[in-house]
Amino acid sequence: MARFPVSTGKGRVSKVTFLTAKRPRSVIELLEGLIRIPSINPAFSGHRADWAGEARVSDYLLNLARQSGLKVKLQSVEGRRKNLWVTLPARGRRTQRIILAPHLDTVGVEDSAQLRSKLLNGRLYGRGACDTKGSVAAMFFSLLELARRSVRPEHTEILFVGLVDEENAQLGSRAFAAKCPDADLAIIGEPTRLKVVTAHKGDFWLQIETRGKAAHGSRPDLGRNAVLEMAKLVLALETEYAEELKTRRHPLLGHATINVGVIVGGKQPNMVPDGCRIHVDRRSLPGESLSDVQAELRRVARTVGVKIEIVDLRQRPTLALETDSSLPQVQNFIRQTGQKSVQGADFFCDAAIIGMAGVPCVVYGPGDIAQAHTRDEWISVKSLKLGTQRLLRYLSSLPWVGRYRWSPSSSRRVSTNRR
Numbered sequence: 001m002a003r004f005p006v007s008t009g010k011g012r013v014s015k016v017t018f019l020t021a022k023r024p025r026s027v028i029e030l031l032e033g034l035i036r037i038p039s040i041n042p043a044f045s046g047h048r049a050d051w052a053g054e055a056r057v058s059d060y061l062l063n064l065a066r067q068s069g070l071k072v073k074l075q076s077v078e079g080r081r082k083n084l085w086v087t088l089p090a091r092g093r094r095t096q097r098i099i100l101a102p103h104l105d106t107v108g109v110e111d112s113a114q115l116r117s118k119l120l121n122g123r124l125y126g127r128g129a130c131d132t133k134g135s136v137a138a139m140f141f142s143l144l145e146l147a148r149r150s151v152r153p154e155h156t157e158i159l160f161v162g163l164v165d166e167e168n169a170q171l172g173s174r175a176f177a178a179k180c181p182d183a184d185l186a187i188i189g190e191p192t193r194l195k196v197v198t199a200h201k202g203d204f205w206l207q208i209e210t211r212g213k214a215a216h217g218s219r220p221d222l223g224r225n226a227v228l229e230m231a232k233l234v235l236a237l238e239t240e241y242a243e244e245l246k247t248r249r250h251p252l253l254g255h256a257t258i259n260v261g262v263i264v265g266g267k268q269p270n271m272v273p274d275g276c277r278i279h280v281d282r283r284s285l286p287g288e289s290l291s292d293v294q295a296e297l298r299r300v301a302r303t304v305g306v307k308i309e310i311v312d313l314r315q316r317p318t319l320a321l322e323t324d325s326s327l328p329q330v331q332n333f334i335r336q337t338g339q340k341s342v343q344g345a346d347f348f349c350d351a352a353i354i355g356m357a358g359v360p361c362v363v364y365g366p367g368d369i370a371q372a373h374t375r376d377e378w379i380s381v382k383s384l385k386l387g388t389q390r391l392l393r394y395l396s397s398l399p400w401v402g403r404y405r406w407s408p409s410s411s412r413r414v415s416t417n418r419r
């Protein structure tokens, strides 16, 4: 039985107690274990290299999966970072595949206490509790429960993928999308308060630069001030352009937004600045491409008489997600999870990337995005338990299409022809 180093929350991981990979008795116990194993995205781990990376959490889940007789595979992503694939095969001939895909990384911590799980007043606290180890726990616990049962979904394969790097460049989902097997539906784990999300915004990060002409600070008439040019552009972006965006609305997502988040310009007070740059975050709607957005920004710059250069800071596609909610497999998921309608989300996540590979994607998970990335991140225990029950009910109902429906009360095959 494998043993894993975990944080005590007091000191370094190397000085820690050990968590045995014993099958957790409840989803709460599983989530507590996951919170105590640091998996900070290396982009945010700072000087704590010993807390960086998803490998320890991945190892913990891998051993639990092996003990339960599930098939496991690691997919190399970058350096030593790997996606974890765990498969529960169909008992009979596979006619469909469902993917459960939460990410394993978290954002950084300010305080080692955030790596201790704490249960208080119906809330479980700790880094990743809601984003998104809560979803990892709900999905993985459901899978272990199904593996434990002698009866399984007859014609459905369930593939759990623990993705790396969602919080930074989504390298895990990009690598997965490149090798993604055909699937009927992918459920991406993120805190959606157990609402079924079929659309989320895209997220472009762009650098815009203005160029001026340097001159002595005492003779500004001899130069051209790049900061002044940028000031005109920033004003136009944050007022007229932001208002224009509000006029185009998506039924689930509302309108696109723009935020000027960074401005840097000039060198010293006695020089006319010859350069200024801003970084903008432009949240997009389905149907908007990067080149559409860049063309709009150039048009705004022209209206205020400013010449600009634009650089894409992401260098990777970050388009919006829009899944057709009338698809029968999406309708079935909505029904089995007790929902009547679908929702949109403002945040960007792995769903758009896996969706681009041709797999219909929904985003679903316990917890509320309002608690994500906060210093005292928490998840409601009620939401965690309910989410696990609903996922289990959904997975137990598969396959929803075809001639047979698995009946949870017996191993009897029930003919339904339900679609």
Ligand SMILES: [Zn+2]
Residues within 6 Å of the ligand: 103, 131, 132, 166, 190, 191
């Ligand atoms: Zn997340």
